Amino acid sequence: AQSVTQLGSHVSVSEGALVLLRCNYSSSVPPYLFWYVQYPNQGLQLLLKYTSAATLVKGINGFEAEFKKSETSFHLTKPSAHMSDAAEYFCAVSGGGADGLTFGKGTHLIIQP
């Protein structure tokens, strides 16, 4: 069975500082990995995805993530945080086809002015 683990239920950074949200995966086959963002009272929106092409994946809003097989990790980063980045972030894994997504427990990102 595939799963993802997000380290840290809450992460707080200052505006302009580096954002690092951690995700480790468990999968017996090469996984499809994703990061989604959820703003308050909204549905989830795809930030970026890894599907075994490039290991460094660029997404929307300046976010990127690096797939590291040796560390079974897919951490999300952004060089400089904006106040508008405050949201819940979910790492997720898919088995393909109509399998849908298995989500991590989420990380709440807080941006300090």
Added chain:
Amino acid sequence: DTAVSQTPKYLVTQMGNDKSIKCEQNLGHDTMYWYKQDSKKFLKIMFSYNNKELIINETVPNRFSPKSPDKAHLNLHINSLELGDSAVYFCASSLSSTPGELFFGEGSRLTVL
């Protein structure tokens, strides 16, 4: 035009009642899902339909019954509501050819009193 729309957005009801949530997507996707998000923001897949056929039916009480009249619609009917059913229910859709790239509705917040 909203890509994935759910109605109603809010539902407040008494224990024991029956309620339905409707979902429609205008993206031409062939797969639709229901997810449940609890008060701790944890997201769990409930059902997935591909071309109107049930693909995933997670361990969900049989009080929950999905129905897909066509590829663009997936409704969720809940019988004999319980306090523990209080949650936000998200509908989502995707193409089976691009696994994991889900488009979510804005959610339906169900409160059972």
